[in-house]
Amino acid sequence: MTEAAEGTRFGRRAVLGLLGFGAAGVVFGSKAQGLVDKALRPLTVRDRTGLTSYLPGSGRFRIYSVTGHSPKRTAAEYRLTVDGLVDEPLSLTFEELRTGLPQTRLTKDFQCVTGWRVEDVEWAGVTVADVLDRAGVAAGATHLRFHSFDGTYTETLTLDQARRPDVLVAHVMLGEPVTRVHGGPVRLYVAPMYGYKSLKWLERIEVTDSLEPVGYWEELGYDVDAWIGRSNGRRDEPA
Numbered sequence: 001m002t003e004a005a006e007g008t009r010f011g012r013r014a015v016l017g018l019l020g021f022g023a024a025g026v027v028f029g030s031k032a033q034g035l036v037d038k039a040l041r042p043l044t045v046r047d048r049t050g051l052t053s054y055l056p057g058s059g060r061f062r063i064y065s066v067t068g069h070s071p072k073r074t075a076a077e078y079r080l081t082v083d084g085l086v087d088e089p090l091s092l093t094f095e096e097l098r099t100g101l102p103q104t105r106l107t108k109d110f111q112c113v114t115g116w117r118v119e120d121v122e123w124a125g126v127t128v129a130d131v132l133d134r135a136g137v138a139a140g141a142t143h144l145r146f147h148s149f150d151g152t153y154t155e156t157l158t159l160d161q162a163r164r165p166d167v168l169v170a171h172v173m174l175g176e177p178v179t180r181v182h183g184g185p186v187r188l189y190v191a192p193m194y195g196y197k198s199l200k201w202l203e204r205i206e207v208t209d210s211l212e213p214v215g216y217w218e219e220l221g222y223d224v225d226a227w228i229g230r231s232n233g234r235r236d237e238p239a
């Protein structure tokens, strides 16, 4: 079976499986993304009919998971580890993230590097800057590496990028607790950058002195500094 045909079969089955969660579509990470997109078109036509707005929580997002599934972690069992070059490693509960640290709210767009955009999304959570202040960043640190409990996806930011006031450890998206398919209970939201920086199912922030290894999509050729409108050869409006 060709790569494209396999992507088609897997894509359709997973889309059908996920529709119950309110997903509009699923795309799997592969260099054949364009082919997978084509294969999914009959199902994502629902976007244009407006049907997805009746599906709870989906907004107009497309649901992406490079592993092909949505890992599950309840709010009660959730922990966010902050470690590496820090003064004091942290293990934060969902409750601490929701009530024990300063809360930041943002209403901003979400822009995927493949072209789709969702306007005026309501986000809330704790800025990465506030999380870092709690842990204390040790001398020599230059980068953060974010890890997902899907076991595969990673992302990086420089310390300066991560300290911006519009970079969130988010527990609210679309004005509601982040749903499982959108990376709940806790995901990253990096407002000034393309969507691939907004890692879902966040479980660990590692403070390091090295950019390497780069994140999942960067390894496949996407820009490390993913500024909306100023990277990846695209010209989109900032969020």
Ligand SMILES: Nc1nc2c(c(=O)[nH]1)N[C@H]1C(S)=C(S)[C@@H](COP(=O)(O)O)O[C@H]1N2
Binding pocket: 029, 061, 062, 063, 064, 065, 066, 067, 111, 112, 113, 148, 150, 153, 181, 182, 183, 195, 196, 197, 198, 199, 200, 201
């Ligand atoms: N763990 C994980 N995070 C991820 C991805 C992924 O496949 N796995 N896809 C990224 C990409 S390319 C985009 S555009 C957004 C999509 O977010 P959504 O699935 O909530 O629409 O998640 C980003 N974060």
Ligand SMILES: [Mo]
Binding pocket: 111, 112, 113, 114, 194, 195, 196
């Ligand atoms: Mo994306």
